Amino acid sequence: MRHWFQQFKWWVEFLAGETDEPPTGLPQRGRWALRALWWALLAVVVAVFCGQSSKFIYIDF
DSSP states (O other): OHHHHHHHHHHHHHHHTSOSSOOTTOOHHHHHHHHHHHHHHHHHHHHHHTTTTOOOOOOOO
């Protein structure tokens, strides 16, 4: 059980940029591509939800 958690933690730390050491078995080219895809996905999520909580609500009492 501890092994899969350690691998998961290693992947998350690598994708977030906390560590430069890639997970085992990842080729050199895959390092930058994986990080680029991860950050592009995060940017898309931010763009999709931008403005969802800032809708103006007018209440007339």
